[in-house]
Every structure is written in C-alpha cells, then in structure tokens.
Amino acid sequence: MSTIDTAPGLAAADRPRRNWLRDAGLAAAIAVAVAVPWTLPSYWLSIATLALIYGILAIGLNLLMGYTGLDSLGQAAFFGLGSYGLGILTVKDGMAWWPAAAAAVALGTAGAAVMGLIAVRLRGLYFLLVTVAMGQVLWGADYRWGTFTGGANGLELAGGRPGDWFYSDANFYYFTLAVFAAVAVGMYFVIISPFGLTLRGIREREIRSETLGYGTYSHKYLAFVLAGTAAAVAGILNAAYNGIASPSDLSIDQSFTAMLMVILGGAGTIAGPIAGAVVITALKYELSTLWVNYWPIILGVIYILVTVYLPNGVVSGLGTLAARLRPVKRVDEPKPLTEAAAGALVSPSAAASPGDGRPAGALLSRRAFHGHLPGPALELAGVRKSFGDLRVLTAIDCTVEAGERVGIIGLNGAGKTTLFHVISGIERPTAGRIVLFGTDVTKAAPSRRARLGLSRTFQVTLLYPRLTVQENMEVALLGSTFRRYRLCLWRPLRAHGDVEARSRELLEVVGLQPYRDVEVRHLSYGHQRQLEIALALAPEPALLLLDEPTAGLSQAEIAEMRRLLASLPGGLTVLVVEHHLEVIFEFVERVLVLHQGDIIMDGPPSDVRGDLRVQDLYFGAGAAAQPAGQATIAAQD
Amino acid sequence: MPHLLGDIINGIAFGALLFILASGFSLALGVIRVINVAHGAFYILTVYLGITIATAAGGFLGAIVVDSLTVAAMAIILQRILLNRFRLAPLPQVLSMYGVNLIIVQAVRLIWGGYPEVMATPPALSGTLQVFGTIVPAYRAFLIAVAAALAVALWLLIDRIRIGALVRASVDDEEIARSIGINIERLSMMLFGFTGLLVGLGGALGAPLIGGYQGVEFEILTLTLVVVVLGGIGSLAGAFVGSLFIGILWNIGTAYFAQYSYFVLFAPMILVLSLRPTGLLGRKLNIGE
Numbered sequence A: 001m002s003t004i005d006t007a008p009g010l011a012a013a014d015r016p017r018r019n020w021l022r023d024a025g026l027a028a029a030i031a032v033a034v035a036v037p038w039t040l041p042s043y044w045l046s047i048a049t050l051a052l053i054y055g056i057l058a059i060g061l062n063l064l065m066g067y068t069g070l071d072s073l074g075q076a077a078f079f080g081l082g083s084y085g086l087g088i089l090t091v092k093d094g095m096a097w098w099p100a101a102a103a104a105v106a107l108g109t110a111g112a113a114v115m116g117l118i119a120v121r122l123r124g125l126y127f128l129l130v131t132v133a134m135g136q137v138l139w140g141a142d143y144r145w146g147t148f149t150g151g152a153n154g155l156e157l158a159g160g161r162p163g164d165w166f167y168s169d170a171n172f173y174y175f176t177l178a179v180f181a182a183v184a185v186g187m188y189f190v191i192i193s194p195f196g197l198t199l200r201g202i203r204e205r206e207i208r209s210e211t212l213g214y215g216t217y218s219h220k221y222l223a224f225v226l227a228g229t230a231a232a233v234a235g236i237l238n239a240a241y242n243g244i245a246s247p248s249d250l251s252i253d254q255s256f257t258a259m260l261m262v263i264l265g266g267a268g269t270i271a272g273p274i275a276g277a278v279v280i281t282a283l284k285y286e287l288s289t290l291w292v293n294y295w296p297i298i299l300g301v302i303y304i305l306v307t308v309y310l311p312n313g314v315v316s317g318l319g320t321l322a323a324r325l326r327p328v329k330r331v332d333e334p335k336p337l338t339e340a341a342a343g344a345l346v347s348p349s350a351a352a353s354p355g356d357g358r359p360a361g362a363l364l365s366r367r368a369f370h371g372h373l374p375g376p377a378l379e380l381a382g383v384r385k386s387f388g389d390l391r392v393l394t395a396i397d398c399t400v401e402a403g404e405r406v407g408i409i410g411l412n413g414a415g416k417t418t419l420f421h422v423i424s425g426i427e428r429p430t431a432g433r434i435v436l437f438g439t440d441v442t443k444a445a446p447s448r449r450a451r452l453g454l455s456r457t458f459q460v461t462l463l464y465p466r467l468t469v470q471e472n473m474e475v476a477l478l479g480s481t482f483r484r485y486r487l488c489l490w491r492p493l494r495a496h497g498d499v500e501a502r503s504r505e506l507l508e509v510v511g512l513q514p515y516r517d518v519e520v521r522h523l524s525y526g527h528q529r530q531l532e533i534a535l536a537l538a539p540e541p542a543l544l545l546l547d548e549p550t551a552g553l554s555q556a557e558i559a560e561m562r563r564l565l566a567s568l569p570g571g572l573t574v575l576v577v578e579h580h581l582e583v584i585f586e587f588v589e590r591v592l593v594l595h596q597g598d599i600i601m602d603g604p605p606s607d608v609r610g611d612l613r614v615q616d617l618y619f620g621a622g623a624a625a626q627p628a629g630q631a632t633i634a635a636q637d
Numbered sequence B: 001m002p003h004l005l006g007d008i009i010n011g012i013a014f015g016a017l018l019f020i021l022a023s024g025f026s027l028a029l030g031v032i033r034v035i036n037v038a039h040g041a042f043y044i045l046t047v048y049l050g051i052t053i054a055t056a057a058g059g060f061l062g063a064i065v066v067d068s069l070t071v072a073a074m075a076i077i078l079q080r081i082l083l084n085r086f087r088l089a090p091l092p093q094v095l096s097m098y099g100v101n102l103i104i105v106q107a108v109r110l111i112w113g114g115y116p117e118v119m120a121t122p123p124a125l126s127g128t129l130q131v132f133g134t135i136v137p138a139y140r141a142f143l144i145a146v147a148a149a150l151a152v153a154l155w156l157l158i159d160r161i162r163i164g165a166l167v168r169a170s171v172d173d174e175e176i177a178r179s180i181g182i183n184i185e186r187l188s189m190m191l192f193g194f195t196g197l198l199v200g201l202g203g204a205l206g207a208p209l210i211g212g213y214q215g216v217e218f219e220i221l222t223l224t225l226v227v228v229v230l231g232g233i234g235s236l237a238g239a240f241v242g243s244l245f246i247g248i249l250w251n252i253g254t255a256y257f258a259q260y261s262y263f264v265l266f267a268p269m270i271l272v273l274s275l276r277p278t279g280l281l282g283r284k285l286n287i288g289e
Helices: A002-039 A042-068 A075-092 A097-119 A124-144 A169-192 A194-204 A206-211 A216-242 A252-265 A272-290 A295-309 A313-325 A335-346 A348-352 A360-364 A416-424 A446-451 A469-479 A497-509 A525-537 A555-566 A581-587 A605-610 A612-619 A625-636 B002-031 B039-056 B059-081 B090-112 B138-160 B163-172 B174-179 B184-206 B216-231 B236-256 B258-275
Strands: A378-387 A390-400 A405-409 A431-436 A454-456 A543-547 A573-577 A590-595 A598-603 B128-131 B134-137
Touching: A002 A042, A002 A169, A042 A075, A042 A169, A042 A194, A042 A216, A042 A252, A042 A272, A075 A097, A075 A124, A075 A216, A075 A252, A097 A124, A097 A216, A097 B258, A124 A252, A124 B090, A124 B216, A124 B258, A169 A194, A169 A216, A194 A206, A194 A216, A194 A469, A206 A216, A206 A446, A252 A272, A252 A295, A252 A313, A252 B090, A272 A295, A272 A313, A295 B090, A378 A416, A390 A416, A390 A598, A405 A416, A405 A581, A416 A446, A416 A454, A416 A543, A416 A573, A446 A454, A454 A525, A469 A497, A469 A525, A497 A525, A525 A543, A525 A555, A555 A581, A573 A581, A581 A605, A590 A605, A590 A612, A598 A605, A598 A612, A605 A612, B002 B039, B002 B134, B002 B138, B002 B184, B002 B216, B002 B236, B039 B059, B039 B090, B039 B184, B039 B216, B059 B184, B128 B138, B134 B138, B138 B184, B138 B236, B163 B174, B163 B184, B174 B184, B216 B236, B216 B258, B236 B258
Parallel strands: A405 A573, A405 A590, A454 A543, A543 A573
Antiparallel strands: A378 A390, A378 A431, A590 A598, B128 B134
C-alpha cells in the first residue's frame, strides 16, 4: 500500500506551490488589467482594449490549435461575420445594438457550423488549405460586394457602441475586459472538463480515440464551432470599438495574426494566447506608427523568427525554464516505486490490488460484459483487402464464437495486422462482410465497432504520449464506461470522482498506479505495453484483439504479460496475434495460421504444433530444423 | 450568342493563366507538401519586375526569362534556409512563408510605389483572331496555347518519366530514400525552385492580362486556392480542370454580376468539398491522414 501512497505524496508536495505561483500571477494580471485606464496614457488604453479583443480571438483559436490539434486559418471568417453582422444589422436594418450583437454572434457561430461540417473531416495540410480557402473566398465576396458591405472601404457603423456610457474609452475597456474574462473563464472550464481531455486525446492520437469509441468528428466539430463563436464575439467588439467593419477583418492577415499570437504565446497553454495577443498588439501599434513603411517587413521578420526560434511559445518556454529551476523530481526512481515495479513483475494482481488479491479478470469482469450476447462474436465472410495491386488478404472466412480464444500466427507480411485493421475498422475491406455480435459492421466506423464491444491493442504502442498515465486511462474510460460525461463541458473532470476511482482500480491491476502522473512519453517501453493493454481493457470489451502483446519485451516482461493474459475474464472473446508461439499455445484453444493473406490452417494448438506445413513455415523445410525450433521454445519457457 | 461565346473563350484564356499559376502551387503542395502562401506575393513581384524589364530593355521575352529565374532563385533560397527546417510540418511552413509574403509585398510597394499597372501587350501578340465568328485577342489565344503546352509537358514530366513519383516516394519515406542515396534536401530544393519558375512564368504572362494593383496578391492566392481545392489537392489534372472551370465561371461572373463574382466561386467549392473533401480529382483520404 505504501507504494501507492508515495506518488500522491510527492505530487501533493508539489502542487500547492505551483498553484500559489499561478494564483499570484493571476492576481497581478487582474490588478494590472483593472488599473490600465487610470494609470496608463489613453494611447495605451486603446492598445489594451484591442489586446483583449484579439485575446478573445486567440483563446478561441487555441482551443482548436492547442487542444484539438486543428490548425485553422479560417478564424477571420467568423471574426468578420461578427463585425459585419453587427454593422449590417445596426446600420442597414436599424436594429438595436444588443439584439444585433446577439444575432451577429449567432451568425459567426452559424458560419463556423457550416464550414466546420466540411473542414473538420480533414486533417493537417488539408485542413489548413481548406480553412484558408474558405476564409479567403468569404473575404473576396465581402471585398467585391460593394453595395451591401461597403466593399474595400468597409462599413461605417455610425458609432457602433451599445449606448452613451460605452463611448468613454475607459468604460468600453471595462466592458471588453468583462467579456474577455467571461470568455477566458468559460474556455478554462471547457479545457479542464472531460470534453477538454477528450480533445487533447484527439490531438495526440485520433485513431486511438476512434478505436476507444469516440466519434471524433463530433468532438472536433464542437471545438470548431466554439472557436468560431469566440471569434465572432471578438469581431463584434472590434467593430463596436473602431466604429467600422472593414474587409481587413475577414482577410487572411487576421487569421494569421491570431495564429501568430497563439504560437508566440504557446499553443495548448491557457495563458499563452493571451500573452501573445498582448505582445503582438502592443508591437503592432507601437511600431506601425513609428515606421509606417517598414512595419509589414518587421512583422514578416517576426513571423519567421517566431516560427524558427519559438515554435512552442513563450509561456511553454518559461514553463520549461521553471521546471529546470525546480529541484529535480524523478517519479520512477524512489525506492518504494521500484519495489512496486518489482512486485508487479512477480505478480501484478497481488502487488496491484493488495488486500483482496483479486486477479485482473475478477476486477475487470465485475461490470457487465457483453459476453452473454447470443451468436458468434465475429464472422468474417470472404474478406479481401488489396492495396493497389498488392493483395494482402485474399479471402478470409472465419467465425469466432463468443468466449473463444483464438491465436493468429503467421510470418511477417502474412496479413495479420491488416486483418486486425480490417476487423477494427481502420482499413475498409476491398470485399467481404464483417459481422460483429450479429451486426454487420463492414462499413461502420471504428468508434461504432468499439461501442459494440470491440477493443484492440496495437503492435506499435498507440498511446497518448503527452498525457499522463492517468489521463490516458481516463480518455479510455470516457469513451466507454463513462461515455455520458464525454461531452460534459461545465463540470471539471476532477469533479467526477467515479472516473478517477475506476482509473485507479484499472491502473492498480496493471501495476501502473504509481506512475499515474508521469507523461506517457517518459514511460519505459514495458510499462507502455502494459498501459496499451489496460487502455484496451478499460471499455470492458466483449471482443479483444491483441496485436503482438509481447513484441519487444524482455523475458521478465513477457512472463508478466502472460500472467496478465491468463487472468483475463473467462467470458471475454480474444483474438491474439503473436510471434511467441509458446505464449499462443498456452493461452488459446484455437489457432489460425495465416499465410500470404489466406487461412491455411484452423485447429487446436496441438494440431497446429504438429502440422508439417506450419513447421515448414516457421522453422524452414525439413525435419532437421525442427528440434532446434522446439529448443527455442523450451528455452523461452 | 456570340457574346456569351466570347465570354467563354475569354474565360478559357483566364483559366489558362490560372493553370500556369496554379500548376506551380499544386506541384509544391502535392510533392513536397508545402502550401505556398507567398504565391500571391511572388505574382505581384513578377508583375512589377516584368513591367520594368519589358519597358527598360529585353521586352516581353526578357520579362519572362527574368521573372521565371528570379522567382526560381528565391524559391530555392527559401527552401534552403527556411522550409527545409520544417519538412512535412505544414504549420511552421505556412507561418514562415506568410512572413515572407509580407516582406515581399511591402518591398514591392516600396520599390514600385504600389500603383496599378498593366504591361503593354507585346506587339507580336496584340492582334485579334476570328473564332466561330467571335473576335478573340491574340494574346488570349497565346495564353491558351502556352497552358496547353505546359500541361502536356508537365504530364510527360510527372506521369511518364515518373520523376514526380520518385520525388514523392522520397518525401514519404525519407530513410529509405536516403539509404539508396537520394539527396532529399537537394531534390526538394530543385522541385520548389521549379515551382517558383512556373509561378514566375505565370506572373510575367499575367502582367498584360491582369497586371498589378492593391490587393491583387490576395486575389491571385484566393483564385489559386479555389482551383487547387476544387480540382483536387496535389493533382495536376485536377488543377487543369479546376482552372478552366474557375476561369470560365470567374469571367462570366465578373462580366455579368461583378459584385457577386466570389459567390460564384464559393458555391461550387462548398458543393465539391461536401461531396469529396479532397476535391474532384484528389486522392481519397485514409483514416490515418
């Protein structure tokens, strides 16, 4: 028990200090923000107002770039829809300010909702290209549509502020500050909510999230729309403050400015985009008046320098610096933890759940498994898969009964992993049908298959490298058992005690609880493999696909993995691809031999072990090689 | 309807120019995965530079040569000192190239003053032709011929000799490419230089037709983006089809309802993207991408 208490102890000693620093910084920032109007000259007041407006834009974009991994160059579109919406509604339709502002925000949000439908299906380069293209076309439409939008001259708002009180720049500043604070606090809650963690999971490894049951599209879409709303809010404030909606609101320059702010400050940090907005706005208004002609060139140089020398931003840079100054804390070194690891190696279940000593299976099967579903767990009918001219799976026909444990063996390139990809939905079969627990899933997304009870591990570990061990587990839980929380935006993840408790239970089973606060990229390979299995078990699957669970493990780690496999609950259907034949023969009751995309043999381990063709495949032709092969197996046993 | 026919032929000519401009952009995107957001800046630079060269000395041909070589050289240098640092990382590529865009556009403004200018049509191409009873300016016919020749040449280069496939394969699997002795830095540099050559050519050829004016860099970038997104990301054939389609639409749009010309672009783009996110002739996406 002491092993588990130590890690929180370390964390507890560390956390209050960091919070104290952060609180002090936050209090100082608030004090400065409130004091701006009566301490600084009015020139700086306007810079501060604009910095807050751009801060709102950058905060929204940061949700996309920093937390969801979607680098959008279309934010100007929603900013512009907000500013022009306000302008057109108040000037042309004579609407009162507040309803017009609400309608303009709704317009920007609707714009994001429409563009998001298309853009969010794409990733990386394609996403960038499509967002910039859509934003640019909107800019062009505005630029040319002179009679409605004022064209190149923009649209004068005839004032544009909500009421007389707002025409004092100090008052408008406080108004902007209040809106800014509301957006910042709102975004903070989104980020620390289960939804925020879900987004970070998508950012890190979208495929993994899909196989854990997330329809990632809807999550990304919601983030896109939220960012659009923030941009529209910034847009109306900008139009109200400047008294004009101009084509520059919609231009690519605006999108790039927002992006530069996020990058300069630090994407994926809460303070980063705000700091970036303040710095860039101040620079812009200082330097562009000082050197009118050279400002664009200076800004161009800033873009290049920031990209080359500050790719992670100022705030992350300071964070790294602060971490270096702090006394070194190494979670995997303290003695009790080593004991825990050693204990886990000897007997994971005993070390991990002290007290009752339940095996992993008992704990995992505590909740309802889908194992009782009628009919076979998996049916493959004529499944083929070709990549261009290369036929990887020729015609797979196979039925796996519920509760069966099936091993799949075959040489490298036999099609084993492709078969798993096809079953789990990562690859679509070229032909054939896949039926999962009586449901045809041939065309279903990986997330749908996951919800039917399918779970899998990957041959090359597919974890969320920049999330902690506990967060990895929580992503898995929020995709399945605690699905109801995954779109929960208003309640912090840490307030959901049941998720944390379940994560602790599962991590104890695999002996990783002591490492729960370690980012997964810093975890040893053996521990990553164990976490890989734990993530696959978290959804309490009915059908588990294990892709080479012992690949790359040391002998001791293999022994531990075998114990973990042995303790899997009885009702669970398992398909396992493995090169260590002794692991397969010990664990399964049926073996499929895959060769050049075809099942060449299907039978109990004893038959397969004695089969000449299999021996031929594995140990080379002739009986002479056979004893050597068996010797290898014996040695490994 | 000779009037509409004339508009369509003019549209094809404009599409031909768009293709010359978009082909470089599309190649850079498809092969070394660079979104060249400085595309419009290259265009505006070549227009003013080309006009200066054409009037001072060298004439139209001199403008073409100087423009193409200038942008090719700039592209090679940019690839060497900037893009090479961020291979296959779209975000830093786009951000730093936008910085380059700002610098070039402002430099052009400082040097040439930023007044709207159009190159005089070269004398040899200033006549007109009769096509199906419609008068077509010879320069436009010339653009169509150049674009057609360029399309064939690129098709031969990329599809027949498979040099494009080789380059793309090298980009996809750097380690393998390195291990068989391919110098990727150099290959990417040459390729980006070549796309610069095409953009420079497009700018010189566009100078008599569109010319340079305030904001033209954004318009050219936008039209190119629409062409590439519509035709299919990284597909030259897509860029060809997209250019002609957008050229005709744009020409008719600006002729009949100038104010709404961008809506004419917007609608087909949204339609195509909702049906095929990677464009008409772009390759389909796998889940992993």
